[in-house]
Amino acid sequence: MGKIALIFSGQGAQYSGMGKALYDASPAAKAVFDLADSIREGTSAQCFEGAAGELNRTVNTQPCVFTADLAAAYAVKEAGIVPDCVAGFSLGEIAALAYAGILTDEEAFRLVCKRGELMDKAAKENPGAMVAVMKMTPAQVEEVCAGFDKTYPVNYNSPAQTVVATTSESADAFCEAVKAAGGRAKQLPVSGAFHSPFMADAAAGLADYMKDVDFKEPALPIYSDYTAKPYEGDYKELVRAQVENPVRWQTIVENMIAEGVDTFIEVGVGKTLTGLIKRIDENVAAFKAETPEDIAKIVNR
Known part of the structure; x- marks a missing residue:
């Protein structure tokens, strides 16, 4: 055992x-x-x-x-x-x-x-938002993040789920970029951009x-x-x-x-x-x- x-x-x-x-x-x-x-x-x-x-x-x-x-x-x-x-x-x-x-x-x-x-x-x-990204590898998520200012992978949860912190203003555009790259994005109901x-x-x-x-x-x-x-x-x-x-x-x-x-x-x-x-x-x-x-x-x- x-x-x-x-x-x-x-x-x-x-x-x-x-x-x-x-x-x-x-x-x-x-x-x-x-x-x-x-x-x-x-x-x-x-x-x-x-x-x-x-x-x-x-x-x-x-x-x-x-x-x-x-x-x-x-x-x-x-x-x-x-x-x-x-x-x-x-x-x-x-x-x-x-x-x-x-x-x-x-x-x-x-x-x-x-x-x-x-x-x-x-x-x-320092207001921010968090977005869960699914159906993408961490490396793919990092690549999408690189296209945005103040946007960071913050929870490396599993091979197909990474949570990202970003500005409140960028959250919607980031979600659209994830979708365009073939992933799925969901903004989380949290009060800050943690980690x-x-x-x-x-x-x-x-x-x-x-x-x-x-x-x-x-x-x-x-x-x-x-x-x-x-x-x-x-x-x-x-x-x-x-x-x-x-x-x-x-x-x-x-x-x-x-x-x-x-x-x-x-x-x-x-x-x-x-x-x-x-x-x-x-x-x-x-x-x-x-x-x-x-x-x-x-x-x-």
Whole structure:
């Protein structure tokens, strides 16, 4: 039997009611929500009852999805499933930092709250858009981007899906250029152009905040979105750089598989990462762990 990787979901899959089933069923999950509420009052209420408009604001999305992610990860651990390595997509990487022991749960939650505030502020001061491009290779997407100013590939998700950040003014023309090149483009309902130079101020602010945060050695390998490799060197720089640079998800998954991972468990909200993994390598197993029923299926598989 191969290795198991826990993967922590990112922004975009949030919905009202997320995490409630695990909160009700798992003491380990409930403890995470209780911790979040003790630091940021109302976090659980936003997860369980928040309206879409409220949950979709980055300043709310990030702490809420973090809480749902880490709660699911600890519920999986409570069920006896022990991973060999972890990774998180965008804000999911902050929850992975807590699980791996680089930060305490409290330190990681405070960090993701600050990250959400800074990225929300940067998005308002440097407006942009994000477009998902399908049916084109990353190299083809990069070629289309080269024809536009301030347009960057920012999420290398799978062999046939790359997300691009651009200016609000260029988004429609970029989508048309993708179609003309034989691809399919869909503008995403997000509040900023994340993982791009549009987020430079947020990255700088996060670096300043982390000066007083104690980063420890991980208890198990955690893969960086910035390098697509296990954490090494300056951990704070990896967290800072991730904010204004592309998420190299496809390479992370390929590197994990090369190290013997054959089972991926997506903890938190939705099944976006599970779907991407199947497109990257159909020979590995990928499961979502969002509810008690999901976890029971994994345990009993």
